[in-house]
Amino acid sequence: PVFVCVGGEGPAFEKDVLYRSAHCNDMTELAPQVGALMFAVEHRFYGYSMPNVTNLSTGNLERFLSSQQAVADLKQFRIWAMGKYKIDVEAKWVTYGGSYPGMVSSYARLLHPHLFHAAVASSAPVRAQVDFQGYLNVLGQSLAVADYDVGGSPTCLSVMSNGHDEIGKLLKTDDGKRSLEKKFGLCGENPLDDKWNIAQWVGFGVIPVSGQSNDPTCKGYACDIAKMCKDLIDSAAAKGAFGALEEVAAKELQDSEEECKDITYSLDWGESLEVTNWVRVWQFQTCKEFGFYQTCVEGSGCPFTKGYSTVDFQLDPCVKLFNISAAQVYENVEATNRYYGSDTPNSTRVLWV
Known part of the structure; x- marks a missing residue:
């Protein structure tokens, strides 16, 4: 064969x-x-x-x-x-x-x-879909799984979810935003006053989560679910869920050797306007064929701060980079499903x- x-x-x-x-x-x-x-x-x-x-x-x-x-x-x-x-x-x-x-x-x-x-x-995936809410729902479930070398635990999921809930509460006030910007070392002046900056920061977790790779042989700090969960749980025992996220994020920032964490959404998509930027390639396929936008919305099982990383947020680059409207993205995804059988x-x- x-x-x-x-x-x-x-x-x-x-x-x-x-x-x-x-x-x-x-x-x-x-x-x-x-x-x-x-x-x-x-x-x-x-x-x-x-x-x-x-x-x-x-x-x-x-x-x-x-x-x-x-x-x-x-x-x-x-x-x-x-x-x-x-x-x-x-x-x-x-x-x-x-x-x-x-x-x-x-x-x-x-x-x-x-x-x-x-x-x-x-x-x-068998079926293309614009709002791929199930992706982060499953990621949340994975953080609670200890078996099959996943490395999670119910406590880990609780710390991750509760910590992001606390962030969500602080985002509701100007004082809370200023506090978050300071605690998490965010770059620029009042970056959390921009809703797209917020979505980019909290929608996929304020600390990296290796949901797809999850390589147990990795060597870096918090580089797989088991290592990340251990760091979160150990820190939460003394500092609570929010403090655990803050501490792990600070260590990640230190390891990056950057002075601050840049969450500027406009900078990211602005760089993607360059016709040599490889990020354009998969972004184009999502706009033209599949969608697969991993949203984190209220009422979902997403373990991060809910309500910011919406479909509207994730469709925005389609318009800015390729002049493909939201309505066209939905039509493109339907065409994909008709062609392949959904x-x-x-x-x-x-x-x-």
Whole structure:
């Protein structure tokens, strides 16, 4: 058989794909057992195979960046590899991927079942959606999970949630905002007077949470859920939930060697106007195809400060960077679901795990 590790929103792993891969580890473990030939195919515009690294203009992205183009590239790669490596025409091709690459893996099987025998889609959404509230809900649940090497605990989730609730209360007054700016070392004059700055700071947690990678072998401070939870719980025993967030955030800032933490939203999207800024690439795909905006709203299971990181906040870059309106984003996501089948794709031999 032939196994293909499908690329996504980052560079391919070079030779690392032969023995470990964030998206295709099942593939690398199974391949020696069945004598499979392995390939890793990088996604257009991500990593070293960008068509033009100096031109990420909207026009260029419109022409060449889409999941449909990625599937077409996989098809063309298969045709090329068959001749280049003289692969038996009876060999079965299986695609692998995780998250967005998992989606592309499933699409290859859906659109070209005569070329790809099966597909594995790990942690891959089946349906595109604008408001991807479930993402941070699951992240919150993960902080409470101690089993399966996740490293969380109910106490950890409680500290994280309660600390962010306290931040939410302080954000309701000017005095509270000034206090937060001082305690968390935020840059600039009164940055929390801007609602988008607030959303950028609290919507994904005032300290980094390694929800997707969560590598237990990492070496940095609070670099996975287990280490972060230990630091939070130890600190909360003496300083409470809010004090624990403050202390961990201070250590993160110290390690960054920055004098203060910059949460200026306008600076971020302003830099993304530059046609060489790689951040534009995935942002464009969310606006043009998928949405997947990880909101943190009132009444959700998000463990951070709720009510600021809304759909409106996350749709704003679509207008500013690509002139794609909110209404167009919703239409684009619906078109994606119609094309691929949404919750009921018309495909077989796709393993969603």
